Every structure is written in structure tokens, then in C-alpha cells.
Amino acid sequence: MSDLRWLDDADDPARIALRQGLDEAERFTHSELMQRRVWARVSDPARTRRVTRNAFLRGALAASALTAVTVFAVERVQVGGPARPTALGPAEHAASDATTGAAAPTPQGQQLAVVAAAGAVVETGAGERLVRVLPRGARAELAPRTAVAVDEQGRPELRHGEVRFHVAPSAGGVDAKFSVRVASYRVVVAGARFVVKAEAQSISVAVEDGEAEIWNGSHVVRIGAGETWSSDAAAETAKRAGAPRASRERSPALAPVGETDSQVAEQDREDLAAARAARAASDPRRALALYEHLASRSGPAAENALYEIGGIYHDQLKQPAKAVAAWDRYRARYPNGLLRAEADLSVIDTLATLDGSEVGSRTLNEALAFLKRYPHSERRGEVSRVVGDLYRERGNYRAALDFYRAVPAAAGGADADDAAFGQAACLYALRDDGADAALRAYLAQRPHGRHARDAARLLGGASGGHDKETP
Amino acid sequence: MVKREGIERTPTDLAGRSGPEARERDMVRRCVEGDTTAWRALYDRHFPDVERLVASLGIVDAEADDICQEIFVIIYKNLARFRGEARLSTWIYRLATREAIRFARRRRLMRGLAELFAREKRDPAQADWSESEAGRRHYLRQLLDRLPPERRLALVLYEIEGVPVSEIARISDCAENTVWTRLHRARTELEKLAQDAP
Numbered sequence: 026m027s028d029l030r031w032l033d034d035a036d037d038p039a040r041i042a043l044r045q046g047l048d049e050a051e052r053f054t055h056s057e058l059m060q061r062r063v064w065a066r067v068s069d070p071a072r073t074r075r076v077t078r079n080a081f082l083r084g085a086l087a088a089s090a091l092t093a094v095t096v097f098a099v100e101r102v103q104v105g106g107p108a109r110p111t112a113l114g115p116a117e118h119a120a121s122d123a124t125t126g127a128a129a130p131t132p133q134g135q136q137l138a139v140v141a142a143a144g145a146v147v148e149t150g151a152g153e154r155l156v157r158v159l160p161r162g163a164r165a166e167l168a169p170r171t172a173v174a175v176d177e178q179g180r181p182e183l184r185h186g187e188v189r190f191h192v193a194p195s196a197g198g199v200d201a202k203f204s205v206r207v208a209s210y211r212v213v214v215a216g217a218r219f220v221v222k223a224e225a226q227s228i229s230v231a232v233e234d235g236e237a238e239i240w241n242g243s244h245v246v247r248i249g250a251g252e253t254w255s256s257d258a259a260a261e262t263a264k265r266a267g268a269p270r271a272s273r274e275r276s277p278a279l280a281p282v283g284e285t286d287s288q289v290a291e292q293d294r295e296d297l298a299a300a301r302a303a304r305a306a307s308d309p310r311r312a313l314a315l316y317e318h319l320a321s322r323s324g325p326a327a328e329n330a331l332y333e334i335g336g337i338y339h340d341q342l343k344q345p346a347k348a349v350a351a352w353d354r355y356r357a358r359y360p361n362g363l364l365r366a367e368a369d370l371s372v373i374d375t376l377a378t379l380d381g382s383e384v385g386s387r388t389l390n391e392a393l394a395f396l397k398r399y400p401h402s403e404r405r406g407e408v409s410r411v412v413g414d415l416y417r418e419r420g421n422y423r424a425a426l427d428f429y430r431a432v433p434a435a436a437g438g439a440d441a442d443d444a445a446f447g448q449a450a451c452l453y454a455l456r457d458d459g460a461d462a463a464l465r466a467y468l469a470q471r472p473h474g475r476h477a478r479d480a481a482r483l484l485g486g487a488s489g490g491h492d493k494e495t496p
Numbered sequence: 497m498v499k500r501e502g503i504e505r506t507p508t509d510l511a512g513r514s515g516p517e518a519r520e521r522d523m524v525r526r527c528v529e530g531d532t533t534a535w536r537a538l539y540d541r542h543f544p545d546v547e548r549l550v551a552s553l554g555i556v557d558a559e560a561d562d563i564c565q566e567i568f569v570i571i572y573k574n575l576a577r578f579r580g581e582a583r584l585s586t587w588i589y590r591l592a593t594r595e596a597i598r599f600a601r602r603r604r605l606m607r608g609l610a611e612l613f614a615r616e617k618r619d620p621a622q623a624d625w626s627e628s629e630a631g632r633r634h635y636l637r638q639l640l641d642r643l644p645p646e647r648r649l650a651l652v653l654y655e656i657e658g659v660p661v662s663e664i665a666r667i668s669d670c671a672e673n674t675v676w677t678r679l680h681r682a683r684t685e686l687e688k689l690a691q692d693a694p
Binding site for chain 1: 547552560629633673680684690
């Protein structure tokens, strides 16, 4: 079986680029800064008020600003290391010295890292570099032509030039943050190595290790290791968002799709909304009537409605036979529809819950057809397990084994569990020498598995001879 | 010969299985009684999960702070109702998912309104968006913003985070089949958007 992912087999540039975009998308990284900040707000939850919003009022009043902020947030970060050259050179990995205030190693002829007193202004001239330990323990490497002021509370402000800060991770607590002011921005970290650069027209921050937040008023942007932020991009996008444009046309790339496709008639849209509302309000009969009405038309809304009818029969009305009939209607009308695979799977899932040898045969045929039609489906493991179960029920253990073996271990908890036990049970039924080992392996890997008791029973039977038990 | 030793559960196993649940119930009881240490422990343990859920819906920066605050206040206020019938993490996920999706819907509506009232529409994608990593990432975010929250959650967790469907179902408090359907539809919408791109 192939392990192709969605769009791995894409052959047109747009879909290839989409797969690339997904592969390159930022993975979630936990933010300690955010955790601390939110804790400061909820540490006394009995007194904390919920954040209230009047979406409509605020949305309307702040419409233009929001657009700017949205774009600001979206375009804020570049990944892959500092985009701008740094005058500081490679980082020194001596941050631990900073916490003690001790003199640090001084590569490239830099001066000893001495403590910068509160209230002092530290400056470097052309070609001069300095390393200073700030009153709160952070270490600052100043590039040439840089000025850093330290206020009475020991907080630094970069006035111009470029500084690399090393801030050792602190032991926690909401006050254990370090911040640097630069123009109207505040860079906040909890433990990081980062470079702040203040030029005549722009501010930039590059995080080398850890994470940083850049605050401007109540707006905040969060960046992680390898990312840079620049005020240029923010200013530029804000300017663009506020500027009039010749065309008010919506970009084709951003046109709504699917159920809100512009091709869908307004009436369809209203009916669709009403059908969804009825379904959500547990009024399946009304939802059914509305979906049937939609299905009698054409277009994407009709296709979607026909599929949803099956769902209502299945989920809310508990009428599986009618659900299958509805999905059959869908497949007959849209043999290559967008929801065809979903309809096939829904039919298999539903038939698998029904009794009767005729139903069993149909389920088997449906499942085999699915595997043939979608050999790379991500749900092939689940369907293979169903086929394995059906063959095992029929006593065709060799065929069952083949399908159980096709279930990847990563298929998901229940399916992988069922398939593992199914294999062992088939081997047991075939009086295969590997049955005991397979049952033992099942119990070892899944001591509390869904079939642990059955596996133990078969092992007990095996100890007295295979004739005693039937899997 | 197959021996039965080692197969049956021992009293230690049973104690081990009931241990976490009992500890959770005790932690919740202490929170309800006003024990701030217990509340901090609960917060520290479950914050990353809530944060990931919120991030998956595209809620970032200051908005993420707000919604996380809101979720934990709701959790605290509802802790007295926690009966221990499900794992605490599952119960928290349910509350958090409901609230985060509600927030994401509101936010989507706000953005729709913002576009309506703004003097201009959102920037179109750059013609060469597919040629650079930054362009693709930016464009992908724009596309994801157009998905309903439930579908976006399923797609991001599955395609980007690599979370198994069974886990997404638990996070979203729905059946695995529902997750597959959402995933399928999200993919279909994204493909259509990508193919319609200039």
C-alpha cells in the first residue's frame, strides 16, 4: 500500500504549490510567554471577567483598522533566519554568564562584559563593539554605532544601532520577562537570543533562539526561532490597506467556494442556511424537507443537499436503510461527485452496523469496490479491517488475514487493535504455529485492548489444544 | 505451552488505572475549594492543549490571549459541574472547542463586516504567490481564513500538525466520520481555491 498524502500526486502547479504550502506551514509551537501572560489574567479566576465583545458594533466601527491589522498580522514574519545582514556576526554562546553578571569571554577583541548601571547610556562608536550585562541579568552585544539607554528600573531602550540580547530562561512567574523598548515598540521575551535593529526608517527583530513578542500599543506579534519581523512590512501593509484602489473587484483567488460559491443562487443560500438551522435545532423533518427541496434543483447546493439527506436519516432519524438509499441516490446522480468517496464510506459504515447475510455480502462488495476505486485513500486501513472482519465471519481466514495485514499500525486505535487481534484469531483458526505468538504479542502490546479478554481466552484454549475454542 | 501468568490484571494495574482519574477529581475538588496551587497545576497542564486548539483556528497574537483567558475563566466557573464521567482533558477540550469555534465564527463574521465596510477589499494574492515559500505560506493563511472553523480545525490538525483523526475527533467532540467529512470538504474547498488562483 502506498503512503501518499493528500496532493502528493498533484500534477498541476496550483495543487502542487498548495501541498508545498502545507508542508512549509508553521507547526504549532507552545508559547511560554503567552502562558504566563494569560495566567496573570486568570490566576484569580473568581475575580476575572470574561472578555466581552460586541462583534457587530466593534466590527463595523473598526472595519478599516481591522483590515489593516489583519494584514499586519498575516504578513509580519519571514522564516529562515534573519533576512537582513547583522553587524554583530555569529552569536556567542555564553548566555549563562549573563545571569551572573560575570565577565564573559571576549572574542574579536570585544571589551569585558561589565554591568551597565541603571540610568546609564551605553554607546559604541564606528568599529567599536561592546558587551554589557544589564541590571536584570541579560547580556547585550552592541554593534558599532549603537546607543542603548538603561532606565532607573534597569529596562533597556535601543535608541539606534543593533544589539543582540541573550536572556537566560528564568524560573517562571509573570514578572520574569525581559523587555526592550525601541521606538514605539516593545520586544518581550522570557528566555531567548535575539537581535534588535533600529534604523532611521525601520525597526527589525530577528529571533535566533526562543520566542519574542513585539508589542505596539495593544497589538502584538509573536515570532519564534529563525523568524524575523520588520516594521517596514507592517507599515507598508497598513498603508496599502488604507489606500484607495482603482478596482473594487474581488480577486478570483479569494472568491468564496463550496456552499457559498457565487454560482449558488441567493435562494439556495437561504434554503441551505434554513436547513442547517433546522438540523442544528434538532428539527430533522424540516431539515429533510428543505434539503429535498434543494436536491430537486441543480448545482453544488443540490449535490450537497443530497448527501446531507443521508446524514439526517442516519444521525438524527436513526433510519440506516433510508440513509443508505439516500447515499445511493447521491451516487447514481453524481457518480463522480465531490462527495462520492464520503458517500461510499458512509454506505460501508452504515451497512456494517446492520445484520443479515444479504447485507453482509453487500457490505463486502461495497468495501472491496472502495479499496479498488481508492487504493490510496487514507481510510483504506479502516475499510480493510471491515473486509477482514467480513471474511473472518464467513470462515475465509486466509482472505481475512490478507486484509487485516493491510491495516497500517497508524490507522487509528480501534482499527489497528481490531486488525491485530483479527490476525491472531485467524492464525488460531487456521491452527497456524504462529497463533500463540500472535496472541501473546497482541496482549503484550495491548494489555487493555478491546480484545484482551478474548485473546486471553484463546491463549487458555491454546494451552489445552485448539479444539476447545472458536475465535 | 501457553501459560496464563501475566495476562490477568493485577491489583496494582487496577490502582494504576484508577489513579489518574482520582487525582484529577481531587485536583478539581481543590480548585473548586479555592486552592490556587491546584488551579495553577490544572492551568499549566492544560494550557498548551487549549493554546494549540486556538492556534489551529488561526486565532493568534492578542486575540489568542483573549480567547485563552475566556476559556480558562469558563473552565473555572464550570469546574463544580465536572463529575469525572470523562477524563478532565476531554471535558476541558469540549468546553474549549465550543468556545474557540464560537469565537472563530464571530471573528469570521467581523472580518466579513470589515470587508464590507472597508474602503477596499482585502489584498489579492500576488501573481507569483506560488514561487516563494513566504508567498505560499501567506496565501495558505488567506485560504484557511475562508474555511468554516470546524473544517479549518480538522485540516490544520491533520495536514499540518499530523494529529490522527481519532484525536481530532476527541478534540472536536465529534465522531471520527464527521472529522473525515470535514477534512474532505476542507480539502475540496482549498483545491478549488488554489485552482482558481490567478
